[in-house]
Amino acid sequence: MTSTRTPSAVAAVPRASYRSVLAVGEFRVLLAGLLMYCLGFEFEILGLSVLVYARTGSGFLAAVAFSAGFAPQAVAGAFFTSLADRLPPRAMISGGLLARAVPGLLIGLAPVMPVPLTLTVVAAAALVTPVFLAANSGLLPEVLHGDGYTLGRSLSGVISSGTQIAGLGLGGALLPVLSARWLLVFAGAVLVASAVVTRLGLRRRPARSTGVGGVDGSAGGARGTVRATLAGNRELLAIPGLRRLLLMQWLPAWFVTGAEALAVPYTESIGHQASAASLLLAGTPCGMLLGNLVVGRLCPPVVRERLVLPLTLLAGAPLLAFAWRPPLAVACLAMVVSGAGLAYTLGLQRAFADTVPRHLRGQGFGLASTGLMGGQGLLPSAFGGVASVLGAGGAMAIAGAGVLVGALLTRWRLPSTQKGANDTQPVHPEESRGGA
Secondary structure, three states: OOOEOOHHHHHOOOOOOHHHHHOOHHHHHHHHHHHHHHHHHHHHHHHHHHHHHHHHOOHHHHHHHHHOOOHHHHHHHHHOOOHHHHOOHHHHHHHHHHHHHHHHHHHHHOOOOOHHHHHHHHHHHHOOHHHHHHHHHHHHHHHOOOHHHHHHHHHHHHHHHHHHHHHHHHHHHHOOOOOHHHHHHHHHHHHHHHHHHHHHHOOOOOOOOOOOOOOOOOOOHHHHHHHHHHHHHHHHHOOHHHHHHHHHHHHHHHHHHHHHOOHHHHHHHOOOOHHHHHHHHHHHHHHHHHHHHHHHHHOOHHHHHHOHHHHHHHHHHHHHHHHHOOOHHHHHHHHHHHHHHHHHHHHOHHHHHHHOOHHHHHHHHHHHHHHHHHHHHHHHHHHHHHHHHHHHHHHHHHHHHHHHHHHHHOOOOOEOOOOOOOOOOOOOHHHOOOOO
16 A cells, blocks of 8 residues: 655655765766767767668658657667666676677668668667667666756756757758768767776676576576566566656657647648748747756755645646647747646656665666657557547647646656665665676
8 A cells, every 4th residue: 555755754855965966976978978869869869860761752651760769669668678677787787889880880881781781780880779778877876866867867867868859969960061971870879989988987786686587587688688577577567666657657649749740741731831830849848848847956855855736737737738829939938848848857856766676776767668659650640530539739738738638647646665775775886796
């Protein structure tokens, strides 16, 4: 049986600062690696889309190229994220970044690679992404403790959102100077640099789970990994408080992404060129950056947790304005405010990290990421269908209503966490030495 976390329990957590968080060397390494990963990923997406469109003249294939790095992640997240706990985190993170560098380097340096093979290479590398990102997220509570962990997540969100904006802008500026092929090579080089930084900057730690071969360590290979992942997911989903925390993270992001996906048809419906959709698309990450900075920097832990519901409602309410087809400037402002509301996730981070058993920490973050990607992959298509009936503005307004209804239906409150001595306490440096 779960109950609401008491403010006094949260208030007992010492408040951290960005300065104290950035003073931790390994966190700076993780942050630098994340920045370079996001930058390389944005370059890769842009270069690949331009290259495929130039070779085929097909908008459909260009869209497939854009999504090729996303769709396989949901599959890998469902079946392979146990590796995030069953392999040493440093090796998993740096190895995953090297694998992600392969498409850019291979496609960019190959004279002419057939488009089907190009998309296959990108999709294959994408299978690694949720595993090494889960390893990255699972390592963070071992590097930062208490409120520092929440601020670390805040800074990671700021870096991710800011790099998304900067990466697309910088990539667009580089394209006239570099060809799409060389932009892909540049993307691969940035990802290689990220792998080197994390390999040299992170300490050696053992795997969190000892079952390196299978669920019980007796079976090896891919079958053992799949069985371990499925068993771990069942164990995680059996925790009632964790199920609610997962839904609280997933639902708003799913619906906001559904609204974002209609940026191009909406801008055209109000009389603008499709290129103006870039302004609308930049609104959400801009809002996320501002929201993470303000809520993470100015609000103590107890306030962040009390703001979960108000910020969630803020993520959905501005989207209701699209029912009246506002002009572009107002529409952009609505997306910025909606994006700022997504800072509600900062109030969930400690509860989520505390609720996930330590031996499944990496897989727990992988499960959260898998559900997020799966919904973000499905909802845009669903809202595209709604838009064909109600128009883009109407569908975007329904997405906003979905955020509000989801917040209420999931009884938006934080579950209590019961820490066990061997499960959810953060690992301190002296407890995590060794490993390969």
